[in-house]
Amino acid sequence: xxxxxxxxxxxxxxxxxxxxxxxxxxxxxxxxxxxxxxxxxxxxxxxxxxxxxxxxxxxxxxxxxxxxxxxxxxxxxxxxxxxxxxxxxxxxxxxxxxxxxxxxxxxxxxxxxxxxxxxxxxxxxxxxxxxxxxxxxxxxxxxxxxxxxxxxxxxxxxxxxxxxxxxxxxxxxxxxxxxxxxxxxxxxxxxxxxxxxxxxxxxxxxxxxxxxxxxxxxxxxxxxxxxxxxxxxxxxxxxxxxxxxxxxxxxxxxxxxxxxxxxxxxxxxxxxxxxxxxxxxxxxxxxxxxxxxxxxxxxxxxxxxxxxxxxxxxxxxx
Amino acid sequence: xxxxxxxxxxxxxxxxxxxxxxxxxxxxxxxxxxxxxxxxxxxxxxxxxxxxxxxxxxxxxxxxxxxxxxxxxxxxxxxxxxxxxxxxxxxxxxxxxxxxxxxxxxxxxxxxxxxxxxxxxxxxxxxxxxxxxxxxxxxxxxxxxxxxxxxxxxxxxxxxxxxxxxxxxxxxxxxxxxxxxxxxxxxxxxxxxxxxxxxxxxxxxxxxxxxxxxxxxxxxxxxxxxxxxxxxxxxxxxxxxxxxxxxxxxxxxxxxxxxxxxxxxxxxxxxxxxxxxxxxxxxxxxxxxxxxxxxxxxxxxxxxxxxxxxxxxxxxxxxxxxxxxxxxxxxxxxxxxxxxxxxx
Numbered sequence: 001x002x003x004x005x006x007x008x009x010x011x012x013x014x015x016x017x018x019x020x021x022x023x024x025x026x027x028x029x030x031x032x033x034x035x036x037x038x039x040x041x042x043x044x045x046x047x048x049x050x051x052x053x054x055x056x057x058x059x060x061x062x063x064x065x066x067x068x069x070x071x072x073x074x075x076x077x078x079x080x081x082x083x084x085x086x087x088x089x090x091x092x093x094x095x096x097x098x099x100x101x102x103x104x105x106x107x108x109x110x111x112x113x114x115x116x117x118x119x120x121x122x123x124x125x126x127x128x129x130x131x132x133x134x135x136x137x138x139x140x141x142x143x144x145x146x147x148x149x150x151x152x153x154x155x156x157x158x159x160x161x162x163x164x165x166x167x168x169x170x171x172x173x174x175x176x177x178x179x180x181x182x183x184x185x186x187x188x189x190x191x192x193x194x195x196x197x198x199x200x201x202x203x204x205x206x207x208x209x210x211x212x213x214x215x216x217x218x219x220x221x222x223x224x225x226x227x228x229x230x231x232x233x234x235x236x237x238x239x240x241x242x243x244x245x246x247x248x249x250x251x252x253x254x255x256x257x258x259x260x261x262x263x264x265x266x267x268x269x270x271x272x273x274x275x276x277x278x279x280x281x282x283x284x285x286x287x288x289x290x291x292x293x294x295x296x297x298x299x300x301x302x303x304x305x306x307x308x309x310x311x312x313x314x315x316x317x318x
Numbered sequence: 319x320x321x322x323x324x325x326x327x328x329x330x331x332x333x334x335x336x337x338x339x340x341x342x343x344x345x346x347x348x349x350x351x352x353x354x355x356x357x358x359x360x361x362x363x364x365x366x367x368x369x370x371x372x373x374x375x376x377x378x379x380x381x382x383x384x385x386x387x388x389x390x391x392x393x394x395x396x397x398x399x400x401x402x403x404x405x406x407x408x409x410x411x412x413x414x415x416x417x418x419x420x421x422x423x424x425x426x427x428x429x430x431x432x433x434x435x436x437x438x439x440x441x442x443x444x445x446x447x448x449x450x451x452x453x454x455x456x457x458x459x460x461x462x463x464x465x466x467x468x469x470x471x472x473x474x475x476x477x478x479x480x481x482x483x484x485x486x487x488x489x490x491x492x493x494x495x496x497x498x499x500x501x502x503x504x505x506x507x508x509x510x511x512x513x514x515x516x517x518x519x520x521x522x523x524x525x526x527x528x529x530x531x532x533x534x535x536x537x538x539x540x541x542x543x544x545x546x547x548x549x550x551x552x553x554x555x556x557x558x559x560x561x562x563x564x565x566x567x568x569x570x571x572x573x574x575x576x577x578x579x580x581x582x583x584x585x586x587x588x589x590x591x592x593x594x595x596x597x598x599x600x601x602x603x604x605x606x607x608x609x610x611x612x613x614x615x616x617x618x619x620x621x622x623x624x625x626x627x628x629x630x631x632x633x634x635x636x637x638x639x640x641x642x643x644x645x646x647x648x649x650x651x652x653x654x655x656x657x658x659x660x661x662x
Contacts, residue, residue, distance in 0.1 A: 002346075151345065158498070158500040159497075159498075185504075190397060190475065190478070190479070193398075194402070198344075225500050225503070225504060226390060226393075226498075226500040226501045226503065226504040226505070227390065227393070227394075227397075227501075227504045227505060228504070229500075229503075229504045285499065288499065288500070288503065289503075289509075292503040292504075292507075293509075296484065296507055296508075299483065299484075300483065303482065303483045
């Protein structure tokens, strides 16, 4: 579990602790303990459970979110609900004399107020999520599964693409449409890694991923395939269109002035791309096999086309 | 001949463990968790020549895969291997003038490069085949995949580094197709056939002597001289199971491959031989069967020998017995197997 958000919420934890201790203090001070025979254990255990669960919810909200309006509102709503539950629970063990009977009366008040506040908070959360979704454009389609995210680039991994590809193959078969798969491979990524280290390599992957996303259309999906290779699904697309987009991506990356750490010197990178049209007849593993074969052939052609000078140069780099 | 066993400390941490621990750290797994179950601690990794046993290495591999849930660890380890992790040998490798020379180095210095797998180089008409087998006995499916993925990506990485591009090779692997096939696509770049009876890499001889520019024969010789000296001092051992397997391999056709003869060859008693093989999770019969099976398949597919010839060379009384044994090894009769192999 990643607890890095906790440090932003120290004050909220303090408030929670204060609320809980003052409630326990007031009720135990004003009330009198019930006889053991008077206790309804069944009820007490049930209420203790609910009280604890609301605490767990508060905890998960706080470790999942940075500070801000929505977090504060969620916290207030849940804390109020928790107060009601806690009063209800203590109620099982204490009874109040007539001058402090108000305690029993107000115990159900915080919960509804808390729930209204939470509803507002959830609505805001929805709006927040909508804006995050807009940022996720091109990185997901129809379906979300955070366990398939590639932690280096923030894109989804090959597994997610395989699911989407299977879906698209069925879809293409039914609607008699074709779609295009594209691969983007960074040239000489190994020698880049050797020269500048893995951390710089990861940064390069991340920035390349961002550039690919920027050059895609709304309907396209990009994932990290493996290592320095990216895979892109372009639904309902012709090869010509895909090729144009591929050229855009190649140019964009060729013009990325990548900086190593604090150095101002630019390292220009090049990528190889290949596209393939699919019409829903092939099985998804075959599609991937063929697509990668095509990448191999493309790279081979590029190596052979390079002029002798470039060849020597490329060997020096490698 | 010096021999190491599974519990002997022969695996250089610097070469294999440090990278795995670093990769796991990237995925948020603490080094102590990766090293759990071994006698190696986090601070030990700073000791320059710290060595652990192959059993411990296998434990670390298991831990790393289970805790990071990553399918690319073996491939990254392999891609980083050449030339950085080869120490004094890297100079010699970087000055080889063709793949044949690199291959020769791999065989001479197997212990320094990959003590847990050994390579047999077999030639057929115009083709070179590298057969891989475990030097340390039976390993689990996950460990086996890891070791083969490592050695293959190291090999492809080295070729790519020296030749500037991947050469066409055919790869056969003895396990089922994995669900992270993308790693094979990107890191090995070649067609991989899964679910085969042997682990084998084949390529055209053209590539074997394809000249690599930018190498100095004298630099190579010098560093080889150094490496040989060190090798003499340190007495490079081979795995116990490798020693037994190579004994069988060299005699599998027409010669005495009995357990007794093998024990005599290794100057140990038959019961010690059996016990030591059991410690490596294997037995003489398993090894004998595997090597015969590999020999039969190779002779059948690559050398186009007929069943009678193979049965005779492997010292079966008749072809029926051979057919029965072959079915037990592979689950298929020789005829069905040959049909499938030609279809591929």
